[in-house]
Amino acid sequence: MKTPPIVSPEEWEAARQRLLVEEKQLTRARDALAAKRRRMPWQAVEKAYEFDGPEGRVGLLDLFDGRRQLIVYRAFFDPGVSGWPDHACVGCSMVADHVGHLAHLNARDTTLVFASRAPQPEIERVKARMGWSMPWYTITDSFDADFGVDEWHGTNAFIRDGDRVFRTYFINARGDEALGSTWSYLDMSALGRQETWEDSPEGYPQSPPYEWWHWHDEYGGPTRPGSGSA
Template sequence: MDAPATPENATPENPPKNPVISREEWLEARRRLLALEKEETHLRDRVRAERQTLPWVRIDKDYVFDTPTGRKTLAELFDGRSQLMIYHFMLGPEWEAGCTGCSFLSDHVDGALPHLNNHDVTWVAVSRAPLQKIEAYRKRMGWKFPWVSSFGSDFNFDFHVSFTKEDLAKDKVFYNFAAIPPGQAHDELPGFSAFYKDEAGEVFHTYSSYSRGGEEMIGTLMILDRAPLGRNEGSTMDFVKRHDEYEKKPEAAASSCCH
């Protein structure tokens, strides 16, 4: 017999056994939670303010990317704006499809583009796969956001989201600002990085985040966190499929990455 579900391990088949109480008791419980939610909001405000004070690093290396309109430098990816957000999308040169988790996040981007662009921010996804493979997968997913290839460049390796066979053969690899066992890494891992270009055309690296750092960009997760059964996950985002695979049989919807 299955153990009684808790809010953390509940599923539709094994729903949580939350207490059923009066409306007055519920209001008291909700107010206690509201106090915690306000504490979370104030902490998020503090983190956001601290993030804006982070020192910058000048980019002195010449990075060049393959784009649908030809080869472009990192500075040219800004597309006339002063701020650039790069999503390190897990799609390696040998991969047949993009990472499931990266695809999940990317489903939320197109609607934000007009607002980001109006706020002087350009969003670009970067993968090591050749441009032809990127364009094929983008067409499959129906996305419009800019997506370029860093194939043949050091960009992914310098920002610690791609790893060679030699890297993975070592005792440790560097990811998410720490040395981790190679067994926790893949040849590609997710992340995003922010850059600023000044009036003189100099480019600065201002911020990077990895692993679960991008969760707040995924609106679906924020909604599920407020649903009665939450995320219903055994491990991080194990319920996610590419958006064109939900109606397929499980064996036809294989994942190609970690989360």
């Protein structure tokens, strides 16, 4: 192993400061990309999709759980997929392992769910084995094919206006590697982090950062500014 040079603390700090310039550029570029996502056109979802859940058959609108935004990760836990029936695919399992506490997303009026073609008893068994707690539904129709996730994993973002549902963004392939934190999921959503520093279209819900952040067991119910309307 050929290691980098060994330097003094002063030289190390100077090198870090040089690299920090590029890191800040990357952060600003990421913020600019998220701002463009918030200005993406919306695609109306006209088909009535159905899923099996822990309490029976539900529609896409039900997956929102009353919140304004919905993020759906298509996880490959299906018959015929590597790992079946003991595990979901190893990559999708790593994604599941990285999902943060959902209370923070819920506080921003956003619901995250996973969806696969495995039956509910198999999903519940694997969730218990792996310690996963996210809502996880069974795809029963062409949802995966219609939204680009029938042959590969991917993450779709939706928003609702009353009972009307719209697709707002889609991330797949290596883009899914960056997801898992509250921030990364919100950054792909139509409303973003909903914080005052963001470059968002006029009228989007916003509040100061830190002020809405809480310990996950002290939110006292989801914060839903303008819930249900666009």
